[in-house]
Amino acid sequence: MFERFTRAARSVVKGAAVHAERGGATAVTHEHLLLALLDQDDTRAAAALRTLCPADRRPSLVAALSDARRRAGLSRADTEALADLGIDVGAIVAHVEETHGAGALAADRKDPGRWSGRRPFSREAKTVLEKSLRVALARKDREIGDEHILLALTTTGGVVAETLADHGVTYAAVDSALALPATP
DSSP states (O other): OGGGBOHHHHHHHHHHHHHHHHHTOSSBOHHHHHHHHHHOOSSHHHHHHHHHSOGGGHHHHHHHHHHHHHTTTOOHHHHHHHHHTTOOHHHHHHHHHHHHOTTTTOTTOOOTTOOSSOOOBOHHHHHHHHHHHHHHHHTTOSSBOHHHHHHHHHHSOHHHHHHHHHTTOOHHHHHHHHHSOOOO
16 A cells, blocks of 8 residues: 555655654554644645644644543543543543653553554554545545645544544545645
């Protein structure tokens, strides 16, 4: 499948691995794919993201991802469902971090015994890449571009899709932004 990726899409995949390495993650996640997309310039996905989530709103998006990571990746819907059961996720996170340090629940904590090398892609990241192929096929595109990865991220559910939607980046919005003529 990787041979069908455009240069921009390959750059996103490689950038995601760099984000995972930099963050000490044991695997490349769908969050890393989004962070790599945010790094892109002069691509179709970058143009759509500039339109939908201008540079001044990006720190908010990254902060929301970081907050979700602190909650062990629980989405707002997960947190609300637990609250309905009388479980205060914020209190649990605070207690765990008080005992074990900031970010103790983050799924991307470095494994001290891990050898240096390629990080595997998480199930969620693989799902996004597979969905990007399906999106490209549905759009009758011959190659998988970074815009297909962005569209796939909006449909996978979970924290990344929720955070994107909170910032106005939905499948329909991205689809509309991609239809707009490119602006300099």
